[in-house]
Structure formats: structure tokens, C-alpha cells
Amino acid sequence: MAARDLRRWLLRAALALVALPVLFGLTAWIGSSIPRNAHWQEPGTGVTIMVGDNGVHTEIVMPILAEGHDWRAHFPPADITASARPYTHVAVSWGERTFFLETPTWADFELGNALGAITGGEGLIHVSWYVRPAPSENFRRLRISPEQYRALAANIASDLAPDARSFAGYARHDVFYSARGTYHLGRTCNQWTSDRLAQAGIRTGWWTPLSGGVMKWVPES
Structure with missing residues (x-):
């Protein structure tokens, strides 16, 4: 592998390591913001x-x-x-x-x-x-x-x-x-x-x- 190709591969790997946590956090934020039982209300007694x-x-x-x-x-x-x-x-x-x-x-x-x-x-x-x-x-x-x-x-x-x-x-x-x-x-x-x-x-x-x-x-x- 040429030095140039190695540098390109290492750069892509580094970008992936940064992107994966960001992508996970973003999808977790979006997914957690979508409600289940959206019309539920806390009862007065229970x-x-x-x-x-x-x-x-x-x-x-x-x-x-x-x-x-x-x-x-x-x-x-x-x-x-x-x-x-x-x-x-x-x-x-x-x-x-x-x-x-x-x-x-x-x-x-x-x-x-x-x-x-x-x-x-x-x-x-x-x-x-x-x-x-x-x-x-x-x-x-x-x-x-x-x-x-x-x-x-x-x-x-x-x-x-x-x-x-x-x-x-x-x-x-x-x-x-x-x-x-x-x-x-x-x-x-x-x-x-x-x-x-x-x-x-x-x-x-x-x-x-x-x-x-x-x-x-x-x-x-």
C-alpha cells in the first residue's frame, strides 16, 4: 500500500470513529423524541x-x-x-x-x-x-x-x-x-x-x- 493510500485509509478510519458516536447520539435523540402512547395523561389519583x-x-x-x-x-x-x-x-x-x-x-x-x-x-x-x-x-x-x-x-x-x-x-x-x-x-x-x-x-x-x-x-x- 502506497503512503498516499495509507494516509487516505487512516483519514477515513478516523472520520468513521468520529462519525459513529455522533450518528448514534443523533438517532438516539430523534428516536427518544418520538412518543409512544402520545395521548397518555397522568391521572389525578392512582x-x-x-x-x-x-x-x-x-x-x-x-x-x-x-x-x-x-x-x-x-x-x-x-x-x-x-x-x-x-x-x-x-x-x-x-x-x-x-x-x-x-x-x-x-x-x-x-x-x-x-x-x-x-x-x-x-x-x-x-x-x-x-x-x-x-x-x-x-x-x-x-x-x-x-x-x-x-x-x-x-x-x-x-x-x-x-x-x-x-x-x-x-x-x-x-x-x-x-x-x-x-x-x-x-x-x-x-x-x-x-x-x-x-x-x-x-x-x-x-x-x-x-x-x-x-x-x-x-x-x-
Whole structure:
């Protein structure tokens, strides 16, 4: 390969490396701006849930007991270390098994695990237990109807794998469970959040690979 051709090839490769993230961000912004259940309105009464966001990853926060659904039947408190606290809510999210289990903090981040998750990996459910969680900019309340809550709870529960196995969490109040589904770039943790909301009839974005695409549909508390 001539030096001129090599320079041309390297330039094209560099442009592609720059263009791909820009293209992904643009399509994520457009996709998350297209609504599902566009005519949904928050009811005056119902069940109050929360949608949590740490800037990268979203979770759905629900009362332990509401509308006849008791999350302790799916997530036994004995599975966490600090099981005796007076918990009121569970926060449920979904992600890729290896990345979840091997990245307790961003200091543990490994590019190989991230790339493996993007190209396809086994699903895992993360459950955190909370005592009266307070609303904030990134922990936003959302009121939904009893029927929508029952649908949401049923859909989330159905994502647990049959005879789900538990895995130790990051702290004393959280735990992981084996789950159905495969994680990949088209079905990220944040897409799971918006899919579960949409399946219950709640307004959210069409394609939400990033957490901001989920939170743009949840009014600030």
C-alpha cells in the first residue's frame, strides 16, 4: 500500500470513529423524541411510582405492596444483607449480566465488558430496596392508574427467569436475579425501562438507548 493510500485509509478510519458516536447520539435523540402512547395523561389519583436515573442507567421504583402486588413474593428480603430495615419501595432495572456483576463502580469499568454487552449478553435484573425514597431531579415521581400499575408490575415480574438465581449486589440493600432476554445495542437497560412503561400504556419515547431519552418524558419533581 502506497503512503498516499495509507494516509487516505487512516483519514477515513478516523472520520468513521468520529462519525459513529455522533450518528448514534443523533438517532438516539430523534428516536427518544418520538412518543409512544402520545395521548397518555397522568391521572389525578392512582399509584405513585418513580423513575430513577444516575446519569447512565435508569430504574423503575415501586411500592413494595400496591394494587394487590407484593414484590416480596418475587424478591425475598432475605436475599439482601440488610433485610431487617423497614423498606417501603423496590427499584428494578435490567442490564447485561457480565457488565452488571463486574462493574460495581466506574473505577471497575473495563472496555471489554462494555463491548461484550453492546454486541450481546445475557440479561440480569437488579433490585434495590429503599426506605421512603425522596423525589429529586434524577428521582422523579410519576402517577399512573391502578390498571397501568398492575400491567407494569406483571410485565416486570415476567422478566425474571424461571427459577431465577440470585447474585450478591453492590451493597447491603441490593441484589441481582437472572432474567429473560438478551442485552445488545438495540435493547439497552434504558430501552428496557421505556419498554416496560410503554407496555403499561404510559407515555415514553420510542427508542431510548440513553437515560436522557427516558427522563425527558418524566416531569421533574
